[in-house]
Amino acid sequence: MKRSTKARVVRGVFGAVVAAAALAATPAASAQSMYRCKSGNSAYLSDRPCTSGAGSTLGTISAAPSNTYQQPSGTYVQRPAKAADHVNYLSSACADIAEAIRTGPSRGVRGDVISGLHEEYRQKCSEDDAAARQRVAEDRRNERDAKRSVQTAAQQQQQQTRIASDQCNELLRILAAKRRQTATMTDGERADLQRSEESYAQRCKH
Incomplete structure (x- = not known):
């Protein structure tokens, strides 16, 4: 065999070995579970197992494909948004999911996991959410009526x-x-x- 032919064979074998090593080093797509944990009388959702041992698994959400762009991590931690007023009228299960969505970014939960929680909330809590928002609207209307009544009574008293x-x-x-x-x-x-x-x-x- 000529020297040039041997060189091409060696380079081909070496390239195959490098490609195999790269594939072996690539992490496989995994799944991420969400846990409902308890701390005293309160409950919260976490993407990590409950530290107290008292909790249950809500479900498993598949991770995004390995070729999905991952935003580089930084030192900035996003503060969770203020909880919406209607959350107080949700059922316990829907309130847990809403809280997990609200605090997920500040806890470092991946975007695909939060997207899965949004989809779960739409499927399981759409009616509950509408009823809760209706109750908030009624509360605000009653508050406006009460303030208006107080103002009217004060004006009449002044008169x-x-x-x-x-x-x-x-x-x-x-x-x-x-x-x-x-x-x-x-x-x-x-x-x-x-x-x-x-x-x-x-x-x-x-």
């Missing part, structure tokens, strides 16, 4: 107070005019003035 004050001022003006005429009053007129003074005191001096 009544203003009317009473105007009436007392008018009575006082009339009494002042009568007092200036006491010297020429008859006994009956003085008795009327006395009654007016007592009525003013009961109505306006309190």
Whole structure:
């Protein structure tokens, strides 16, 4: 065999060995499980086994293919968004899934896992979600009605107070005019003035 032919054979064998080694080093696509864990009286979802030993597996979500682009990890940790108001009216199972979706990015859960949770939520909790949002809307409407009632009552009270004050001022003006005429009053007129003074005191001096 000529030297050039041997060189080509050696290079071919060497390339096959390198390719096989590269394939062996490539991690196989795995699956990621979600666990419902308990801590005291509260429950939470995690992509890692429960540390306390008390928990159950929600399900397994297949990982993305190995050729899927993975965003480089960094030091920045995304803060979870504020929980939506309607979550308080969800069932326990749906609230757990919603909480896992909300806090997943800050806990480093992969995007494909969160996408799977979104799909599970749509399948299992669509009706529950609609009912919960309806209750939130009703609560807000009731709050608006209550505030409006309080404002209306306060306005009516202010108006009544203003009317009473105007009436007392008018009575006082009339009494002042009568007092200036006491010297020429008859006994009956003085008795009327006395009654007016007592009525003013009961109505306006309190």
